Amino acid sequence: EVQLVESGAALVQPGGSLRLxxxxxxxxxxxxxxSWVRQAPGxxxxxxxxxxxxxxxxxxxxxxxxxxxxxxxNSKKTLFLQLNSLRVExxxxxxxxxRFGSGPADYYxxxxxxGTLVTVSS
Amino acid sequence: xxxxxxxxSVSGAPGQRVTISCTGSSxxxxxxxxxxxxxxxxxxxxxxxIYGNINRPSGVxxxxxxSKSGTSASLAITGLQAEDEADYYCQSYDSxxxxxxxxxxxxxx
Numbered sequence: 001e002v003q004l005v006e007s008g009a010a011l012v013q014p015g016g017s018l019r020l021x022x023x024x025x026x027x028x029x030x031x032x033x034x035s036w037v038r039q040a041p042g043x044x045x046x047x048x049x050x051x052x053x054x055x056x057x058x059x060x061x062x063x064x065x066x067x068x069x070x071x072x073x074n075s076k077k078t079l080f081l082q083l084n085s086l087r088v089e090x091x092x093x094x095x096x097x098x099r100f101g102s103g104p105a106d107y108y109x110x111x112x113x114x115g116t117l118v119t120v121s122s
Numbered sequence: 123x124x125x126x127x128x129x130x131s132v133s134g135a136p137g138q139r140v141t142i143s144c145t146g147s148s149x150x151x152x153x154x155x156x157x158x159x160x161x162x163x164x165x166x167x168x169x170x171x172i173y174g175n176i177n178r179p180s181g182v183x184x185x186x187x188x189s190k191s192g193t194s195a196s197l198a199i200t201g202l203q204a205e206d207e208a209d210y211y212c213q214s215y216d217s218x219x220x221x222x223x224x225x226x227x228x229x230x231x
Contacts, residue, residue, distance in 0.1 A: 004167075035220065037168075044124060044225035045160070045168065045211050059219060095167065105174060107215045108158035112167040 002026040004096050004113035011119045016086050022079040022096030022113055030074035033099040035109065036081045038092035038118075048094070049081065053102065064090075086120045093117050125150060126212055126223035133229040134202045142226045144195045144212030152193035155215040159188055159197045162209045162225075171210070172197060204230050 008020035022034070036048040049070040050059045058070055069082040079096050094116055097109035127145045134140040144157060151157055159172040170179050172188035175195060185206075187198045195214075199206055207230045212223035 037220075037222075044209075045162070045213075045222045046124075047220035047222060050220065061219065097168075100173065105156060107155070107220065108170065108173050108213060109160075109168075110170050110173070110179065112169070114167050 002098065002111045004098060004111060006094065006096055006113045006116035009116040009118065011121065012086050013122050014086060014088055014120055016120070018083045018086065018118060020081040020083065020094055020096075020116055020118070022081075024077045024079065024096075024098070027098070027111075029072075029077040031102075033102055034072065034079045035097045035099060036070060036079075036094055037097050037109070037112075038090075038094045039115075040089070040092040043092075046092075050099070051079070083118065086118075088120050091118060091120045124224045125216055125221045126214060128210075128212060128223040128226045130224070131227045131229065133231055134199075135231045136202055136204065138202050139198060139200045140202060140228060141199075142197045142210055142212075142228070144197070144223045146193050146195075146214060146216075146221075148193060150193075150214045150216035150221060151190065151195060153216075157188065157190050157195035158213045159186075160211045160213065161206075162211060164209075168211070199228070202228075202230055206230060 003025045005023045033052045035050040067085045071080045096113045098111040100106045100110040160168040162168040175190040
């Protein structure tokens with residue numbers, strides 16, 4: 001059974017930093033492109049960042065580019081998101097999501113974690 | 123700001139049919155990228171409902187169906203049930219980035 005478990009929830013002040021983790025199991029993590037998706041309170045889903053299996057293709061939403069860094073450790077089956085220069089508008093539940101595959105038609109997420117809450121407030 | 127537009131809410135009585143539209147543009151849905159749909163209950167992990175415009179993952183009831191035409195797509199729920207009350211999001215691809223719809227809350231009357 002595929003499992004994705006996020007951790008790192010915290011209350012941080014504006015300008016602060018935080019690292020989120022997503023522990024994966026039940027599938028071949030080292031072959032799977034992954035993403036982070038967030039949902040701000042009362043808002044919809046917003047894709048944040050993606051990383052391919054080998055960490056040589058990384059993408060960010062404009063809203064977080066230059067402030068967030070996605071990475072992965074395939075040996076530990078863990079996905080990370082480093083959040084720097086946090087803003088109040090970064091307050092959200094952050095989900096890690098597994099992309100179905102690496103093919104050109106596979107740009108969707110077949111498994112998601114339960115999410116971890118990041119609150120940015122003074 | 124979402125580039126895929128959905129109605130904020132739809133509602134129906136149990137047993138009825140409801141549809142949710144997802145309107146994009148020539149740079150995403152109209153460019154040939156597939157549309158996928160997710161069901162999201164508050165406090166839970168989003169669930170893949172439809173992938174590749176029309177396909178249901180194993181375990182998703184056939185009450186859920188998807189379609190795509192031009193720069194838009196739709197999700198239909200037939201035989202609406204109380205358990206279908208949730209938020210629904212479409213998702214596609216645009217300028218090498220993932221994009222989600224604005225989301226639709228389905229209420230079962």
